Amino acid sequence: MPRAQSDIEAGQERLVELACALIEERGGQALTLQEVAVRAGISPAQLARYFESREALLEAVAEYWFRPKVAIMEEVVASELPPRRKMYEFFARRYVMMRDAYRADPVAYEMYVELGNEYFEQVRSYVDLADHYLSMIIAEAMGEGFFPGLEIDMTLSLINQMVAPYCTIGVMGMLMDRLTEEKLARIIDAVFDGLSAQDRGAMGVSGLRAA
Numbered sequence: 001m002p003r004a005q006s007d008i009e010a011g012q013e014r015l016v017e018l019a020c021a022l023i024e025e026r027g028g029q030a031l032t033l034q035e036v037a038v039r040a041g042i043s044p045a046q047l048a049r050y051f052e053s054r055e056a057l058l059e060a061v062a063e064y065w066f067r068p069k070v071a072i073m074e075e076v077v078a079s080e081l082p083p084r085r086k087m088y089e090f091f092a093r094r095y096v097m098m099r100d101a102y103r104a105d106p107v108a109y110e111m112y113v114e115l116g117n118e119y120f121e122q123v124r125s126y127v128d129l130a131d132h133y134l135s136m137i138i139a140e141a142m143g144e145g146f147f148p149g150l151e152i153d154m155t156l157s158l159i160n161q162m163v164a165p166y167c168t169i170g171v172m173g174m175l176m177d178r179l180t181e182e183k184l185a186r187i188i189d190a191v192f193d194g195l196s197a198q199d200r201g202a203m204g205v206s207g208l209r210a211a
Contacts, residue, residue: 022035095184146195
């Protein structure tokens with residue numbers, strides 16, 4: 001059963017929602033403690049009871065924005081799905097959520113992209129968390145014989161590069177019209193069917209071309 005929110009937590013949640021509305025209307029540069037206080041109908045001193053700085057508010061906005069994505073990752077990782085399907089769902093469910101947000105309001109989506117790029121330190125922990133959960137799926141797959149000869153870190157790096165359009169919000173925004181769940185499924189199948197440390201000739205072909 002979810003823990004009941006304290007008065008402070010409930011107040012923070014309301015202020016974060018107002019901050020998100022402000023970002024979606026006017027962009028991240030318009031996000032100031034003064035403006036949020038005005039919208040909330042409270043004084044800056046009262047606002048400081050909830051957020052002592054703009055950076056603290058931005059961290060709360062990041063947590064609010066990533067919360068449903070983190071819930072998806074945790075649900076998928078804890079599921080009984082086989083590793084191949086688990087990895088697909090890990091990316092597909094978040095992709096669908098972000099695709100729907102993009103279609104509902106492309107301008108607001110781009111504002112969040114710009115804000116995330118500008119204040120990457122506030123979102124870095126969520127990127128690291130996604131890598132942690134993906135590494136758990138990779139380890140499970142390795143236990144079943146997939147990705148032979150590769151270490152987890154290398155496998156993680158390769159997979160992240162292959163699926164970047166489906167999980168990196170800036171890249172996703174540029175390619176959204178070309179992305180589909182069906183293409184993602186083919187990518188994940190290619191990862192599981194072919195990703196290994198074995199040299200199948202690509203390096204040799206590259207060497208011939210360079211000569």
